[in-house]
Amino acid sequence: MWERFSYYGMRAVLAVYVATTFFAHLGAGANAEASLVYGGYTALVYATGIAGGYVADRILGYQRSILLGAIIMASGLFVLLIEDINWFLVGLALIVSGNGLFKPNISTMIGKLYAPGDVRRDSGFTIFYMGINLGAMIAPIITASWIGATWGLKWGFFAAGIGMILSTLFLEVAKKSLGHVGLPEKGKEGWGRFFAVGFGALVLAGIVFFLLSESTILGYLLVGIMVCLILYFIIAGIRSRNKVQLHRYIAMI
Incomplete structure (x- = not known):
């Protein structure tokens, strides 16, 4: 729920914020430039899921991939508060990179909680998607209609960042109930892989920054x-x- 709150919350203010903050001097052309940033971001944020799924399967395991992705995404959301176009694109690049580790793996890990044929699987995914829809529903109301309209659009990014932190905290609290599900394979438990993948994610963020530019x-x-x-x-x-x-x-x- 809170990760989707974060994602849809920042999207609700993204295009308008970019147009009014960085491209207002272009007049009628501001919307076109903002649309390029918005479109590039939304395209890349889904493309990185392929790499994130591979990392979780072969290198880190699902729990650590999700944790790393959440940390990188939260960092990116707070970087968006810097009113400089280059830093703003850095923030978007971090979100794209982190999302690749987070989004595809959370659904997969939920599926692994249940054995094939377990009658609880449908109920589990129903609850999961209820949380997604609830987060997506309330996010624009809070980040754009309330916080953005009252204190400024950039604080909508701040609210989205808080949502991402809450998502990470809830995941850490729930780890005990997950048991062995999503843990690294035997022989891959060391934290060296975690930091190596983190470095790789930062390299990927650099590539995404270039593409967004x-x-x-x-x-x-x-x-x-x-x-x-x-x-x-x-x-x-x-x-x-x-x-x-x-x-x-x-x-x-």
Whole structure:
């Protein structure tokens, strides 16, 4: 709930804040520039989930991946308070990098709480998605309509950062009830991997910062990724020699 509060809360004020704070001097062009930042951010924030899932599966385990992602995301949200466009993009880059470690792995870890066929699985995910929807519903009201309108839009980012901290604290408190679920594999328990992945996440944030700064390059990159994925799914469907699987890939595209 609180992570989704954080995500949707900052999104509610993002475009307007960027347009009025950094591009107001462009007049009618402010909205276009803000849209490029907003669009680039929202595209990349979902793209990093692939790498985050791999890290959790092969290197860190789900619990530590989620913890690291939460720390990086919270840091990024507070960096957004700095009224400088370069620092603002750094904050967005940190959120993108951290989100890749957090978002895909929290759902997977919940699924691993239940054995295949466990009748409680549906109820567990129902509660999980109720929390997501509740956080998404109240976030814009609090960060934009109340805090942003009363004290300034940038304090909406502050509220989102507090939400991310609360999410991290709740996760740490709930660790005992998770048992062994999401823990690193045997032989991978050391914290050296945690800090190594953290360094890698910062490197990724640097790449994201560059892409957010160069919207034209980012646009070409996203189109290239889309084309490659479409070709991959079509080829994979054909090679599977399974018409049902091929039709599923085509429907997904």
